[in-house]
C-alpha cells in the first residue's frame with residue numbers, strides 16, 4: 076500500500092493509479108543534487124536555487140503554478156531560510172525531468188505532478204531543507220574564502236562584524252562545498268505566515284505573463300483540431316487538403332488543421348467536421364449521461380452486486396444495526412462535469428530528427444517525456460518540456476492528449492506548431508468528472524452520542540480504472556476516515572461501467588462524497604430533532620481541530636446566537652480532507668423568480684501552518700465560487716455519445732452577480748501544512764442544499780440545483 | 790490576396806498583411822502582431838477575456854473585424870500602464886492581490902479602465918464588467934474597483 080492511498084486523509088492520487096498498476100517504491104528520498112542546470116545565467120545551488128550576479132535568487136518550482144500561489148509559497152520557504160528580501164526572490168517553473176528519482180517530483184509521491192492539493196504538503200520540509208543546505212554552503216564558502224565566523228544577514232548576505240558579502244560573491248565556491256545531510260531549519264517567521272505579495276501577480280496585471288496559449292517560437296505555424304463529434308470515435312477517412320490550410324494531420328480521434336494563424340485553423344477545423352468520415356464507437360448509445368445515471372441509481376440500491384469494501388469499523392454489520400435504528404436512508408446523485416478552464420487546451424511543440432522542445436500548460440510533467448518519446452522515438456535527453464503559466468488547470472491539464480497532438484502535428488509538418496483548441500472543442504472533448512450515485516444509511520445515536528451505524532455506497536466510474544488500475548480510493552475519498560464517531564461502518568464502492576472519458580476535477584472524490592455525507596448528517600439532525608450545528612459540535616467534541624473550524628463558523632455566522640434574517644436560512648457543512656479542516660456556513664434566500672441566492676458565506680479553514688494567509692483566503696474564496704457553480708448549474712449532459720456543453724453560453728458558471736459576501740477565517744495552527752487548493756470546494760454543495768432544505772422544505776439530493784441553465788438565463 | 794493594413798495599438802503603428810479583413814482583431818493582435826496579453830476565452834462575446842479598447846470603447850476583440858479597427862486607437866492590456874487611469878487600476882489589482890490564474894484579468898482590467906473612461910466609478914464598474922472568472926476572483930475585483 077502506498078503512503079498516500081493508505082493515509083486516512085484522502086489524497087486521491089497515487090503513483091500506481093497514474094502509471095496503471097504495479098509501480099513499486101513511491102516515496103522518493105529527497106536529494107539535493109548538483110546536477111547543474113543552466114536555464115538562464117547565474118549559478119545553480121542544488122536543484123532548486125539559482126543565484127545570479129545581481130544577487131537575485133530564483134527558486135525552481137516543480138509544482139505547477141495555476142493560480143493557487145505555489146510558486147510564491149515555495150519561494151517564501153526559501154526566503155525564510157536564506158533571510159532574503161522579498162524583492163530579490165523570483166520563481167520559475169522547473170523543466171520536466173525524466174530522472175529517477177525526479178528532483179522535481181512532489182516528495183509525497185515522487186512524481187512531477189500537481190494535484191490532490193499536495194504541493195505545499197509535499198514540499199514544506201524538503202524545500203526548507205534544500206534552502207537550509209544552501210545557506211550552510213554559502214556560510215562555509217565565506218569561511219573558506221575569507222576565514223573567520225560568518226552569519227546570515229537580511230537581503231541575501233553573509234556578515235562578519237562590519238564586513239558583508241552578497242550570496243552572489245560566494246555561490247561559485249558554495250557549489251563546491253559538500254551539502255550537509257541534516258541542516259538546521261530557521262526558527263524565525265519573517266516570511267512564512269506573512270501575506271507576501273504573489274510573485275506572479277505583476278506579470279498577470281500588465282499582460283506579460285506567458286500562458287501556454289501565448290507561447291511564440293520563431294518560424295512557428297498555428298494549428299487547431301476537430302474531434303469526432305462522438306466521444307471515443309475515430310477518423311475513418313479525411314480530406315488531405317483544405318483551402319487555406321497548410322496541412323491536415325490525422326490524429327486518430329481528431330484531425331489537426333495547420334494554418335498561418337489560429338483563427339484560420341479554427342475556422343477550417345469547424346468546416347471540416349462534416350467532410351471527415353468517422354468510425355463511431357460500437358457502444359455509442361451507452362455514452363449517455365441519463366443512462367449512466369440511471370444505472371448508478373439502480374446499483375446504489377442493488378443487493379445482487381459484490382461491492383468493493385474500502386472501510387469497515389465496529390463489531391457488528393452496520394446493515395444489522397440499521398435494521399432497528401435506521402434514521403436516514405438517502406440517495407444522492409452528482410453529474411458529469413466539465414473542467415471549463417479559462418484557458419483552452421493548447422500546446423506548442425518543435426520536433427526535429429534529434430530533438431523535441433515543448434511548451435505546455437501542464438500539471439502532469441511526469442507524463443510528458445514518455446508521451447513525447449512514444450511519438451518521436453527520441454531519448455529523454457533529447458526532449459525539453461517547459462511549463463508555462465496555466466489559465467486554470469483544475470485537473471484537466473494532467474492529461475496528455477493535447478500535448479501528444481501538438482507533438483504529432485509538429486512532427487508531421489516539420490515546423491514549430493502552436494496548437495490551440497477552440498472553446499467548443501475544449502467543452503466537447505473534456506475528461507469529465509465522473510457522475511456518482513451515493514446511498515447513505517445512518518443509524519441514530521447511542522448512549523455515548525456516537526452514530527450507531529453507517530452504510531455508505533458510492534457508485535461511480537473509476538477514473539483510475541479507465542487508466543488501467545482497478546484500485547480507486549479516489550472514488551470513496553471523503554467518505555472514508557470520517558472524523559465523526561460512527562460505531563459500525565462500512566464504505567462500499569460499486570463500479571458503474573462507462574466509457575465516457577473521465578479525469579480528475581478539483582477536489583475529485585470529495586466533490587461528490589462530501590455532498591452526500593454532509594447532506595446526510597443534516598438529514599440525521601432533522602430526524603433526531605437536533606440543530607445541525609449543535610449535532611456536528613457534539614459529534615466532533617473529541618477532535619480539537621475539527622471543533623475549531625466548526626466553532627469558528629458558528630460564531631462568524633451568528634448561527635447559535637441569532638436567527639437568520641426573515642426570508643433567509645443558514646446551512647452548514649464540514650470536511651476533514653486534503654490534510655486540512657474546513658467548515659462553511661452559507662446563508663441563502665429566494666430571488667423573485669423563486670430560485671436560490673447565496674447571500675453570505677462564512678468559512679473557517681485550519682490548514683496547519685498557514686504559509687501565506689492571503690493566498691489561502693483567495694483559494695478558499697475561489698473554491699467557494701467554484702463549488703457554487705457546480706452545485707447550482709454544473710452539468711455535462713451527454714446524449715448518444717455527444718456532449719452537450721459547447722461554450723460558456725450553455726455552461727453556466729458563477730458571475731459577479733452570483734457571488735455571496737464571503738468571510739474567511741484562517742485558523743492559526745502549528746500543525747504540518749495541509750492542502751488548500753481543493754479544500755474550499757466540497758462543503759459548498761451540501762451547505763447550500765442544507766440551507767435550502769431549511770428555507771424551502773425541499774431537500775435537493777441530485778445536483779445540480781438547476782439543470783439546463785444557460786449563461787444568460789437563470 | 791492579402792490586404793495590407795495599419796493598426797495603431799497602444800500608440801504604435803503596426804503594418805499587417807491579413808488574408809481576410811473579417812479576421813477578428815483578437816487573432817491579429819495575438820498571432821500577427823505578437824501582443825498576446827489579450828486572451829481568447831469563448832470567441833462568442835460571452836466571457837470578456839478578449840476585451841480591448843477601440844477609441845476608448847470596450848470591444849470584444851474576438852468578434853471585432855480587423856478591418857473596422859483601421860484608423861482607430863486600440864488599447865490592449867499591454868498599453869494600460871501608459872495612462873493614469875490604467876496605472877491606477879493596475880495598482881489596485883496588485884494591492885488587492887486580485888489574480889489567481891490570471892487568464893481573465895487582462896480582459897477584466899481593460900474593461901475596468903474602459904468603464905472608468907466612460908465615467909463609471911466604484912461599484913458601478915463591477916456591474917459594467919460582467920465577465921467570467923472561473924477562478925472566482927470577483928470579490929477581490931469588487932474590492933479593487935471600490936476605490937476607482
Ligand code: FES
Nearest residue numbers: 830831832837851
Ligand atoms: S473571447 Fe471574446 S468574449 Fe470571450
Ligand code: FES
Nearest residue numbers: 890891893922924
Ligand atoms: S483569475 Fe483565473 S479565470 Fe480569472
